[in-house]
Amino acid sequence: MLTTALRATPSATSSKSFVRRLEACGGVAAAEIAILEAALHAPETYRAGELLHPPRPGAPPFFMVSGWACLARLLDDGRRQVLAFLLPGDGVGFDLLTQSRESTSVLALTPVKVQRVRQSLLGEITGCPGVNRALAVASDQQQTRLIDQVVRLGRQTAYERCAHLLLELHGRLAEIGETQGDAFRLPVKQEVLADALGLSLVHVNRTLQQLRRDQLVEVHGGAAILKDRQALAATCEYRSGST
Known part of the structure; x- marks a missing residue:
């Protein structure tokens, strides 16, 4: 069965999905990856339907280790607009779109595992040129996808x-x-x-x-x-x- 084969894919359960994502965005040195991993808290798990990112400014950024989540705007009558899907390896809170704010929420769509950045060590991460470049590329890609989402909803x-x-x-x-x-x-x-x-x-x-x-x-x-x-x-x- 296709779904069985896909579940068996080794990368689907790897705790290094954020490393692969950063590497896909640009060259990141092994020493920088070590600094990044040392700056992260232990993994946290969430059930489908739980909030990952409280809707308040200043919430610490995190990386999606596994599972799917979304950035969404919830209306008072229960309707929901999904603004962006958040997939394994994605960084959340490093760019303007996914930074926590009262108007949007990050919601787990499946069981999810994340690793949050230790606030006291955030400067260690941003001080790594390779990681910084990769996060900038990822942020640019996120903005491009937001434009694609606007076009999808508005014209397609x-x-x-x-x-x-x-x-x-x-x-x-x-x-x-x-x-x-x-x-x-x-x-x-x-x-x-x-x-x-x-x-x-x-x-x-x-x-x-x-x-x-x-x-x-x-x-x-x-x-x-x-x-x-x-x-x-x-x-x-x-x-x-x-x-």
Whole structure:
């Protein structure tokens, strides 16, 4: 089974996902990685649905070790807009978008493990040129994805939105070795995709079925297969460098 094979991928459970993410963003010396790891608290675990980042200024930044979370805006009537997905290896609180503020929350979508930075040692991290450069690249990528999200919600059709988001998720997971060819784990329900895409659950379901009929995407059992990435990218004007 595809989902079984994906669960067995060694990188999916590695505690070094943030190292792989930083390395994908630029050269980071081994000595700097050692300094970074020494500046982190022991891993903390959260259940799906729990808040990872309290909505208050000054909360310490952290790295996603495993699991999926999201940056979201919650409305008083219970509706939710997912602004960004947070994946294994991502740093949270290092850039303007993910810094804690009262208007947004970081919510675990699956069981999640994180490592927070010791506030007293934050200067040690920012004093490492390689880590600093990698975090700057990651911040730039996050801003690019935010622009992509605005375009998705504002101008793309449901078909284009689904295609673009799936390509983005695949590209980000591929950077840290959490894909198998064109396949990757998609451990979130369609309700979450609907909250990210500004669509109803019914509309997301119908769109994924249409993508399957067009032999572009297969989503089932907590996994996704991009059957023709080139055609999918052409459909939604996806630019692979934006991950």
